[in-house]
Amino acid sequence: MTRAEPRLQRKLLSWLLGPLMLLLVLDTVAAYWTSQRFVNIAYDRALHEIAREIVLHVKAGSPQPRLELSQTAADILLMDADDRLFFRVDAGNGALLGGDDGLPPPSATPVHGRGSSNGNGNARFFESTLRGEPVRMVSARMPIDETAGAPVVHVQVAETLNKRSRLAWEVVASVVLPQLLLIVMAAMVVWLGVSRGLDPLKRLRHAVSDRSHLDLSPIDTHDVPGEVRPLVDEVNDLMARLGRTFDFQNRFVADAAHQLKTPVSGLKAQIELALRENDPDRVRHSLAQLYLSADRLSRLVRQLLSLARNEPGALDTVQLQPLDLNAFALEVSMEWVPHAIKRDIDLGFEGVEHPLVIDADRDRLRELINNLIDNAIRYSESGGRVTVRVAIAADGQYGLAISDDGPSIPVAERQRIFERFHRLLGTHEDGSGLGLAIVSEIATLHGARISLEEDVDGVGNTFSVFFPPRRDGGAAP
Ligand SMILES: Nc1ncnc2c1ncn2[C@@H]1O[C@H](COP(=O)(O)OP(=O)(O)O)[C@@H](O)[C@H]1O
Ligand SMILES: [Mg+2]
Incomplete structure (x- = not known):
C-alpha cells in the first residue's frame, strides 16, 4: 500500500510515453525521407547546371569533339565550400574527352536503380560511390551546341553528399526537436497532475493508518474520488458489520460474566456450609442441593454457549x-x-x-x-x-x-x-x-x-x- 502512488504514476507515464516515443521515431524517419527528397531536388538542379556548363566548353572537331577547359576555369566551375565535385566527358562512344577517369563510363552506370530524371530531360540522377566515398551523380547526353546535327557528348558530374545530408538533418531536427520538447512537457504535466490527483488517496491512507484499532467509525467519504468511493463504502460496510459483531461479543461476555457470578458464588457458599456440617445426613442433604445448583449452572453454561454459537455472524458456518x-x-x-x-x-x-x-x-x-x-x-x-x-x-x-x-x-x-x-x-x-x-x-x-x-x-x-x-x-x- 505504501508504494501505491508512484507505481500508478509510473504506469500512467509509461502508457503515455511509450506510444508517443514510437510516434516520434516514425515521424523522424518520415521527416528524414521527405527532406532528403526535397534536398535532392534542389541540389540536383545545380549539379545539372554544372554539367551543362562543362558541355559548353566542348568544341566540335575531327575525328571527335575536344574539351577546351582550362584548369582555372575547371577549378571555378567545380568549386564548392562543402563538397568535392568530379566530372567526366566522353564522345558518346566511351572515348574519354576529359575529366576524371575515376568515374565509371556511362555504359557502366545503372540504367535502373536509385536514379531519377528530376525533371531535367534525359539527365539521370543517382547515388553511387567514387573511390569509396558516397556521391550523387548526374549522367546526361547533350549536343555540344544548338545547331542541328551537332555532335552529342556524354557528360557525368559527381558530388559528395556533405551539404545534402547536413541540410536533410537540419530539416529533421527542426521538425523533431519541438515535438520532443512537447513530449517532455506533457510527461511533466502528467507527473504533476497525477500526483495532485492522488493526494486524496494519500489522505485516505493516513485516515486509515492513523486510526486506533478500536475505532470502527466509518471513513469520511466526502473527499474521496468517485473511483475509490465504492471501495471505501465497502470498507465502511465491513467495519459496521465488524462493529456489530464486536458489540455482540462484548455484550455477550458482559452478560455471561454477570449471569455466571451469582450461581458460582451460591455454589461456593453452599460448599462452605456443607464443609461445616458434621451430621452425615445433613451433609448428604447439602450435597443433593449442590447437585441441583450444579445442574442449573451447567444448563446456563450450555445455553450461553448455544447463544454464542448461533449469533447472527454464524450464518456463514x-x-x-x-x-x-x-x-x-x-x-x-x-x-x-x-x-x-x-x-x-x-x-x-x-x-x-x-x-x-x-x-x-x-x-x-x-x-x-x-x-x-x-x-x-x-x-x-x-x-x-x-x-x-x-x-x-x-x-x-x-x-x-x-x-x-x-x-x-x-x-x-x-x-x-x-x-x-x-x-x-x-x-x-x-x-x-x-x-x-x-x-x-x-x-x-x-x-x-x-x-x-x-x-x-x-x-x-x-x-x-x-x-x-x-x-x-x-x-x-
Ligand atoms: N410457553 C410459555 N408460557 C408462558 N410463559 C412463557 C412461555 N415460554 C416462555 N415464557 C416466559 O418467557 C420467559 C423467557 O423464556 P425463555 O427465554 O425460554 O427463558 P427461561 O425459560 O429460561 O426463563 C420465561 O421466563 C417465561 O416467563
Ligand atoms: Mg425456557
Missing part, C-alpha cells in the same frame, strides 16, 4: 440441508413424551400427510423445537395440554406451532421475552431467560419468522415459526 419438517417435528416431540407424562401433561402432535421439505440445520432445528416444547411443558399447569402442529400457512410458508395451556403472556411482553435474560415477573420455574433468545437466533439463521399469539382455544399461548419452503420444493430426503 451453517450448512442448511433439505429436511422434512413434518417428520422431524414428530421425532423431536416423541422424545418429550416421558417428560410430559411425568409432569402430567397431555403432549399431542398434529401433522400433515406429506413431507414439508425445508432447508435446515438438524441440530439447531432440534434445539429450537426443544426450547419451545420445554417452555410449553415447564410453564403449563399439570394436567394441561401441549400440542405441536405442523401445517402449510396461508402464505405458503411451512409453519411449526407449539400451543400450551400456560399463563397467557401479556401483549406488552410478547416482543421482550425473546431478548436475552428477559423473564416474566412472577415466573416460579427455574430458568435463565436464554431459551427464547436462542430460538430467535436459530430462526433467523433459517430465514424463518416467529410469531407469538394467544392459543386458539383461548387458554395459553401459541409460539409459531414459519419456514420458507425449500426452493425447488423437492421431495423428502
Whole structure:
C-alpha cells in the first residue's frame, strides 16, 4: 500500500510515453525521407547546371569533339565550400574527352536503380560511390551546341553528399526537436497532475493508518474520488458489520460474566456450609442441593454457549440441508413424551400427510423445537395440554406451532421475552431467560419468522415459526 502512488504514476507515464516515443521515431524517419527528397531536388538542379556548363566548353572537331577547359576555369566551375565535385566527358562512344577517369563510363552506370530524371530531360540522377566515398551523380547526353546535327557528348558530374545530408538533418531536427520538447512537457504535466490527483488517496491512507484499532467509525467519504468511493463504502460496510459483531461479543461476555457470578458464588457458599456440617445426613442433604445448583449452572453454561454459537455472524458456518419438517417435528416431540407424562401433561402432535421439505440445520432445528416444547411443558399447569402442529400457512410458508395451556403472556411482553435474560415477573420455574433468545437466533439463521399469539382455544399461548419452503420444493430426503 505504501508504494501505491508512484507505481500508478509510473504506469500512467509509461502508457503515455511509450506510444508517443514510437510516434516520434516514425515521424523522424518520415521527416528524414521527405527532406532528403526535397534536398535532392534542389541540389540536383545545380549539379545539372554544372554539367551543362562543362558541355559548353566542348568544341566540335575531327575525328571527335575536344574539351577546351582550362584548369582555372575547371577549378571555378567545380568549386564548392562543402563538397568535392568530379566530372567526366566522353564522345558518346566511351572515348574519354576529359575529366576524371575515376568515374565509371556511362555504359557502366545503372540504367535502373536509385536514379531519377528530376525533371531535367534525359539527365539521370543517382547515388553511387567514387573511390569509396558516397556521391550523387548526374549522367546526361547533350549536343555540344544548338545547331542541328551537332555532335552529342556524354557528360557525368559527381558530388559528395556533405551539404545534402547536413541540410536533410537540419530539416529533421527542426521538425523533431519541438515535438520532443512537447513530449517532455506533457510527461511533466502528467507527473504533476497525477500526483495532485492522488493526494486524496494519500489522505485516505493516513485516515486509515492513523486510526486506533478500536475505532470502527466509518471513513469520511466526502473527499474521496468517485473511483475509490465504492471501495471505501465497502470498507465502511465491513467495519459496521465488524462493529456489530464486536458489540455482540462484548455484550455477550458482559452478560455471561454477570449471569455466571451469582450461581458460582451460591455454589461456593453452599460448599462452605456443607464443609461445616458434621451430621452425615445433613451433609448428604447439602450435597443433593449442590447437585441441583450444579445442574442449573451447567444448563446456563450450555445455553450461553448455544447463544454464542448461533449469533447472527454464524450464518456463514451453517450448512442448511433439505429436511422434512413434518417428520422431524414428530421425532423431536416423541422424545418429550416421558417428560410430559411425568409432569402430567397431555403432549399431542398434529401433522400433515406429506413431507414439508425445508432447508435446515438438524441440530439447531432440534434445539429450537426443544426450547419451545420445554417452555410449553415447564410453564403449563399439570394436567394441561401441549400440542405441536405442523401445517402449510396461508402464505405458503411451512409453519411449526407449539400451543400450551400456560399463563397467557401479556401483549406488552410478547416482543421482550425473546431478548436475552428477559423473564416474566412472577415466573416460579427455574430458568435463565436464554431459551427464547436462542430460538430467535436459530430462526433467523433459517430465514424463518416467529410469531407469538394467544392459543386458539383461548387458554395459553401459541409460539409459531414459519419456514420458507425449500426452493425447488423437492421431495423428502
Ligand atoms: N410457553 C410459555 N408460557 C408462558 N410463559 C412463557 C412461555 N415460554 C416462555 N415464557 C416466559 O418467557 C420467559 C423467557 O423464556 P425463555 O427465554 O425460554 O427463558 P427461561 O425459560 O429460561 O426463563 C420465561 O421466563 C417465561 O416467563
Ligand atoms: Mg425456557
